[in-house]
Amino acid sequence: MCERNVNRSARIKGKNVSMKQKFNRLDCTNRFEDALGWCMSPVMWFFLSIISPFLFVMKQVTDKLLFFMVGRNVIYNVNWEDPRVERAVLKLNEDDNVITIASAGCNSLDYIIDGARVTACDLNDCQIALCEIKVACAKILTYDEFFSIFASNDCDFLREIYPKRLRPMLTAPSASFWDEKIDTIDSFMYFGASGGLAYVAFRIFFPMIGLGWIRNACAERMPPNEFQGIIDVNKVYIKTAAWLIKKVLEPFAIAFAGVPLRQIQLGNKRHNTWLTVFENIIYRTDFCGDNYFYNGYILGYFDKHCCPNYLKEENFARMQANLKKGNLTLYTGTIEGFLKENMALKAAKKPYDTFTVASLLDHMDWMPHEWINSEISILMKNMDPATGRVFWRSFANDVHSPILQHLNPVEIDQYPEVEGAHAGQYAYHSCDRVGMYFSSWIANISECGNTIEPRSISWSDDSTTFDTSFLTTLKTGFKIVSFPIKQAIGLVETQKETANGHGKNIEAFYQDQASVYDSFRENFLHARCPMLTCLPTKTSGDMVWIDVGGGTARNLEFIPVDVLKARFKKIIVVDISPSLLDVAKARVAKHGLSDIVECVCCDFTDERSVKKHLPAAGSVDIVTFSYSLSMIPNKKCALENAERLLKSNGEGCLGVADFFERSGREHLLQYPIQLLRFIESKAHKYYFRCDGVHLLTDEVFENGLTSTMSKQFEEKFRGSVPLLPILRPYQGFAFFAKE
Known part of the structure; x- marks a missing residue:
């Protein structure tokens, strides 16, 4: 057949x-x-x-194994990002200055062919050693000699020329690496x-x-x-x-x-x-x-018909000439580390680089949001504001971090159809040959409209600001766990669950733990930091932010004081507990923010209080609920008020970080695991309800928000609870935009 x-x-x-x-x-x-x-x-x-x-x-242990290999061996012997995709979009030339990840050097050498200046960074000095020996060979060898080593794996010839011709051209760390590897390498393809x-x-x-x-x-x-x-x-x-x-x-x-x-x-x-x-x-x-x-x-080898651009004969002379000009800089360290050094040169009024292109390959896929923000915030300061472009690719189908969404990126079609082609036929010359990336993105700095600002952990330089010792955690945990018992035996008066009664219950719960409130929750509220890290900030500098259930104003500390002053004209911390707001007022005054931060004690579900104490409808840029929505009985009303306050036309942003009942992916699990997760979610729901916390579900947002609010991003994960390591409820954060 x-x-x-x-x-x-x-x-x-x-x-x-x-x-x-x-x-x-x-x-x-x-x-x-x-x-x-x-x-x-x-x-x-x-x-x-x-x-x-x-x-x-x-x-x-896979991640531990991976990072154990960093600095001990080459991980990538070939760049696994097709440079043809970004070259078609970026159209590099002699005017471009590119910062990128070194990896195996393939893409960096590809950019060099087009005449661009390239700074290639890599935390793994073994990767830099691989790039250095490629550069050394490209500078002094003929094309046939270069091809024989890196395409045909003629490692005997490499060993012959290494001691006298190549080694003097390497930096000390790279020379040390090749001194060890040169006698054992027999193939660059399987290296x-x-x-x-x-x-x-x-x-x-x-x-x-x-x-x-x-x-x-x-x-x-x-x-x-x-x-x-x-x-x-x-x-x-x-x-x-x-x-x-x-x-x-x-x-x-x-x-x-x-x-x-x-x-x-x-x-x-x-x-x-x-x-x-x-x-x-x-x-x-x-x-x-x-x-x-x-x-x-x-x-096990490349041939001349099917190989990277830097191994093609027609490109070799240009690559060699541009390398001899010094168009490639190799840096051992992170992109962020290099950019900080570059900014220090600028501050010292010494020669520094301004980049037109940041080709970030796929490395942001594995970075937490805090790391992405740290890198992108300093990258923006080093980019040309008129011509700067940021390019990256991802294993995700969409933009996988709100920070990258703030750049207003455009997706690149990796598989364009051929004009006139029949169904099932594709342009073999115009697509990503790797096939493992499900999206690629480019953002123009001049069209961004947002700023990516640094984030902080605390306004204080003292890392011991929050006492997270076991004894403090135990004492506070006991107060939390014992509160329902005190209510049951009459030691604490319980109010009816009306708006006013809820406020009194919350105050009774927090009044004797307000001073240690933040310390206990530092290792508990895992979605708070990424949500606040990902808050959008606009270049206008006149933003209004309402933090609902903001309590002690600890949430504000995740944004540096100078950024708050530069980007916000008004911040309102709303809470129903006077004891927590007393802590907030002292914190705000201590750091000189009383002129822009207001602490308001009111019930956010009370329409009269909202109208009396908060800004006019449609005038607020950001409303956040950081682990507060799950403690508000009337969630629908709270979400409706937030939506009414926000600006429209995509300018208003609602951010929620909280505990969730489910992950939303249970249907992908095998049946026995689904059943266990169902039982577990019921146990979590009962446990948290004892403290007045009602785990959120997707239905909460479907019922509380209208069709004008669109979900921009959502991430859920499991997080530990102090003193109860077996208890790992789902936590997460989500952003909604008002259209």
């Missing part, structure tokens, strides 16, 4: 079928049945059940952690599951339609590979691929992520003729 299909395809195209017979000697029906039987075999399921504990442990993983995946794993024929297809440069035809007939093998990657290789091998767990988790909402990746690679690229990323790993 399969052979007849191949013959028919060959007759149509006038091709000789003998080459295809090498790749498909087995009967397709038998191969299908064999693969299907293997996949469903009890032996395989038994094997997976045996190794499951090991895979679980590996998943817990480092990702190179070793690639060897196992493509040279051992693929043949084991019936995909070994792909190596011959790549060697013979099989045309795309013929390659895809064979894949269509044998698609069970691709599905098998995708399934095994998800179940086995993902928890075990992502550290060796240099992929942090947080980045993989960006794809949790997708179904069959790895099958989609395979389909992107097979059907949207010329896999055998142009996709050097996979060709190199499958074959």
